[in-house]
Amino acid sequence: MRRDTRLSGVLHVLLHMAEMDGPVTSETMAIIMRSNPATMRRTMAGLRKAGFVKSDKGHGGGWSIERPLSEVTLRDIYTWLDSPELFAMGNRTDAPGCLVEEAVNAALGSAYDEARTVLLDRFATVTLAQLSDDFHRRMGAHAEAVDQEITHDI
Amino acid sequence: MRRDTRLSGVLHVLLHMAEMDGPVTSETMAIIMRSNPATMRRTMAGLRKAGFVKSDKGHGGGWSIERPLSEVTLRDIYTWLDSPELFAMGNRTDAPGCLVEEAVNAALGSAYDEARTVLLDRFATVTLAQLSDDFHRRMGAHAEAVDQEITHDI
DNA sequence: AATTACGTATCATATAAAGGTACATGAGAC
DNA sequence: GTCTCATGTACCTTTATATGATACGTAATT
Numbered sequence: 031m032r033r034d035t036r037l038s039g040v041l042h043v044l045l046h047m048a049e050m051d052g053p054v055t056s057e058t059m060a061i062i063m064r065s066n067p068a069t070m071r072r073t074m075a076g077l078r079k080a081g082f083v084k085s086d087k088g089h090g091g092g093w094s095i096e097r098p099l100s101e102v103t104l105r106d107i108y109t110w111l112d113s114p115e116l117f118a119m120g121n122r123t124d125a126p127g128c129l130v131e132e133a134v135n136a137a138l139g140s141a142y143d144e145a146r147t148v149l150l151d152r153f154a155t156v157t158l159a160q161l162s163d164d165f166h167r168r169m170g171a172h173a174e175a176v177d178q179e180i181t182h183d184i
Numbered sequence: 185m186r187r188d189t190r191l192s193g194v195l196h197v198l199l200h201m202a203e204m205d206g207p208v209t210s211e212t213m214a215i216i217m218r219s220n221p222a223t224m225r226r227t228m229a230g231l232r233k234a235g236f237v238k239s240d241k242g243h244g245g246g247w248s249i250e251r252p253l254s255e256v257t258l259r260d261i262y263t264w265l266d267s268p269e270l271f272a273m274g275n276r277t278d279a280p281g282c283l284v285e286e287a288v289n290a291a292l293g294s295a296y297d298e299a300r301t302v303l304l305d306r307f308a309t310v311t312l313a314q315l316s317d318d319f320h321r322r323m324g325a326h327a328e329a330v331d332q333e334i335t336h337d338i
Numbered sequence: 339a340a341t342t343a344c345g346t347a348t349c350a351t352a353t354a355a356a357g358g359t360a361c362a363t364g365a366g367a368c
Numbered sequence: 369g370t371c372t373c374a375t376g377t378a379c380c381t382t383t384a385t386a387t388g389a390t391a392c393g394t395a396a397t398t
Contacts, residue, residue: 032352032353032354032384032385032386032387033269033271033272033273033274033386034272034273034274034385034386034387035273035274035275035276035386035387036273036386036387037273037292038273038274038275038276038285038288038289038292039276041288041291041292042276042282042284042285042288045284045287045288046284049284053343055342055343055344056343056344057343063276065387065388066387066388066389066390067343067344067389068345068346068388068389068390068391069386069387069388069389071344071345071346072345072346072387075345075346085343085344085345086343086344086395086396087342087343087344087345087394087395087396087397088341088342088343088344088395088396088397088398089341089342089343089396089397089398090342090343090396090397090398091342091343091344091395091396091397092343092344093344104291104292104295114272114273115187115272116271116272116273117187117270117271117272118187118188118268118269118270118271118272119187119188119189119190119191119192119268119270120187120188120189120192121189121192122189122192122193122196122217128196129319129322129323129326130196130199130200130203130319131192131196132319132322133199133315133316133318133319133322134192134195134196134199134315135192136318137195137258137310137314137315137318138191138192138195138258141258141303141306141307141310142303144302144303144306145299145300145302145303145306146299148298148299148302149295149296149298149299152295152298152299153295156291156295160291161287161288161291162287164287164290164291165283165284165286165287168283168286168287169283172283187355187384188354188355188356189355189356190355190356207374209373209374209375210374210375211374219356219357220356220357220358220359221358221374221375222357222358222359222360222376222377223355223356223357223358225374225375225376225377226356226376226377229376229377239374239375239376240365240366240374240375241363241364241365241366241373241374241375241376242364242365242366242367242372242373242374242375243365243366243367243372243373243374244365244366244367244373244374245364245365245366245373245374245375246374246375247375
C-alpha cells in the first residue's frame with residue numbers, strides 16, 4: 031500500500047516557510063518538496079480552511095502563515111488534513127453476520143483505538159514551534175560538526 | 185491506500201478452524217473467507233513456518249492447528265505474518281540531507297514508535313483462546329436473542 | 339491589458355494488496 | 369503402480385488510492 035506522506039510533507043513545507051520572508055508560492059513549495067504546485071495547493075487547502083495559513087493571488091501572492099507556530103500542534107495539522115487513516119491494517123468485512131468476525135474485529139478494533147489515542151495525544155503535545163526549535167538545534171550541531179571537520183582538516 | 189487485511193482474515197480462519205474437526209483445506213478456508221486457495225496458502229505459510237499450524241498433502245490433508253489457542257497471542261500471529269507495516273502514514277524521504285526533514289521525521293518517528301509499542305503490547309495480551317471465548321459468549325447472547333424473538337412471535 | 343498565482347477539475351502514473359490461474363510435487367486410496 | 373487430492377509456488381491480473389501532471393477559470397497586482 032502506498033503510504034500517505036501529506037503530514038510529513040506539509041510539516042516540512044511549513045518549517046521552511048517559517049524560515050522565509052514573505053509569501054511562498056505553490057511553485058516554490060513544489061520545488062522544495064520535489065512535488066508539483068497542484069498537489070501543494072490540494073494539501074494546503076485544509077490548513078487554509080482552518081485559518082492557519084492564507085493564500086493570496088496575483089503578484090506577490092502565495093501562502094503565508096497566519097498564526098504563531100507555538101499555538102499549533104501536530105494534531106491540529108493532522109486534523110486539518112482531514113484526519114487521514116492512521117493504520118495500514120484493516121478488518122475484512124466480507125462476512126458481516128459472522129460472530130467469529132465480530133469477535134475478531136472487536137478485539138482488533140479496540141487495540142487500534144487505543145493506539146490511535148496514544149498517537150494523537152502524542153501529536154497534541156508537539157507544537158510546530160518545538161519542531162522549529164529542534165531544527166535550529168540541529169543547524170547549530172551541524173555547524174559545529176562542520177567546524178570540527180574543518181579544524182581537523184587543518 | 186489499500187489496507188492489509190491478512191491479520192483480520194487469518195484470525196477469522198483460525199477461529200473457524202478451532203470449531204471444526206480434522207484438517208481444513210485451503211479450498212474450504214477460501215470459501216469461508218470469500219477468498220481463494222492460493223491466497224490462503226500464502227497467508228498461512230508464515231504460521232506453518234512458526235510451527236503453529238501444519239499442512240498435509242493428499243487425501244484427508246489440509247491445515248491443522250498444532251498448539252493450544254491459549255498459548256498464542258495476536259502479537260504472535262502478527263509476527264508470523266512477517267510483521268506487516270502498521271501505519272498508513274509515512275515520511276517523505278526525497279530530501280535526506282535536509283535538517284528540516286530530519287527534525288520532522290524524528291518527531292513523527294518517535295510518535296509512531298510509541299503508538300507501535302502500545303499496539304503490539306496490546307496484541308500480546310490477547311490470546312486466541314480469549315478471542316474464541318468471546319466468540320462463544322456472542323453465540324450464547326445471540327441464541328438468547330433468537331429465543332426471545334421466537335417467544336415474541338408466539 | 340498583461341502577468342502572476344491560486345482553485346479545481348480531469349486524467350495519468352505508480353504501488354501494493356489481493357484475486358486468480360497453472361502446474362509441479364508429495365501423500366494417501368485403490 | 370496409478371489415480372486423486374491437496375499443498376507450494378511462480379506468474380499474471382485486478383483493484384484501490386496516493387500522488388503526479390496538465391489545463392483552464394478566476395482574482396489580484398503591475
